Amino acid sequence: MKRSEINRRMREALELCRRYQFLLPPFAKWTPSDWRLKGLECAGIIRQQIGWDITDFGGGDFTSVGLILFTIRNGIFADVEKDPLLARSYAEKMLIVAERQVTPTHFHYFKTEDIINRGGGVLVIQLWNSTEDEKCANDDVEVLCDGVAVQREAGGTIELHPGESVTLPRLLYHKFWGKEGCGSVLVGEVSRVCDEYRDNRFLEPVGRFATIDEDEEPLHLLFNDYADYYPEYDRALSG
Numbered sequence: 430m431k432r433s434e435i436n437r438r439m440r441e442a443l444e445l446c447r448r449y450q451f452l453l454p455p456f457a458k459w460t461p462s463d464w465r466l467k468g469l470e471c472a473g474i475i476r477q478q479i480g481w482d483i484t485d486f487g488g489g490d491f492t493s494v495g496l497i498l499f500t501i502r503n504g505i506f507a508d509v510e511k512d513p514l515l516a517r518s519y520a521e522k523m524l525i526v527a528e529r530q531v532t533p534t535h536f537h538y539f540k541t542e543d544i545i546n547r548g549g550g551v552l553v554i555q556l557w558n559s560t561e562d563e564k565c566a567n568d569d570v571e572v573l574c575d576g577v578a579v580q581r582e583a584g585g586t587i588e589l590h591p592g593e594s595v596t597l598p599r600l601l602y603h604k605f606w607g608k609e610g611c612g613s614v615l616v617g618e619v620s621r622v623c624d625e626y627r628d629n630r631f632l633e634p635v636g637r638f639a640t641i642d643e644d645e646e647p648l649h650l651l652f653n654d655y656a657d658y659y660p661e662y663d664r665a666l667s668g
């Protein structure tokens with residue numbers, strides 16, 4: 430993706446957040462210059478992998494296959510492995526899903542996640558159980574939609590309207606997009622701790638992050654940009 434497109438998508442995301450009164454924490458608006466002045470007090474942002482995350486899943490066609498995320502809070506995966514009772518074991522994200530914009534089929538090895546329609550259009554989610562060799566199973570799927578058990582055939586879909594949510598257990602394959610004609614969806618995610626580098630299993634070989642063409646300065650950093658703009662990055666990571 431061109432950096433200018435990422436910047437444009439961030440501006441659109443901030444506008445949608447304003448429209449639905451879903452306001453992001455202060456570091457969402459820090460600039461590269463702000464980051465260059467930050468010290469070890471920001472180590473938590475690095476270690477928790479929180480912040481902007483805009484991806485075309487490596488395919489170069491963000492409108493068709495892509496996602497805007499902002500990780501608002503997160504634990505640290507290694508800390509949870511070490512001491513599950515003491516460590517912060519939860520995460521929260523904001524996602525923006527445009528009409529017909531697909532997030533490819535994937536499951537999470539560890540993370541159970543609640544996906545919540547916070548406003549806007551209709552989110553369509555397609556579901557499959559997974560087999561032991563990590564393929565899609567043929568058997569029926571059961572999920573909880575706001576506490577109510579809902580069954581679908583393998584590959585069946587559910588629709589989330591504003592205010593509605595679903596609980597997606599670990600190892601359940603899911604693919605989602607915004608329903609055509611209904612507008613972009615502001616999505617919330619409440620989940621177990623999240624590690625973007627280790628916990629995602631995509632059914633088809635896709636990338637998790639975009640390759641970026643730096644045609645202009647970043648407006649705000651993606652979480653995988655921190656290393657390039659934050660002088661204390663390595664010390665923060667090892668802290």
Ligand SMILES: [Fe+2]
Pocket residue numbers: 535536537542603
């Ligand atoms: Fe997911």
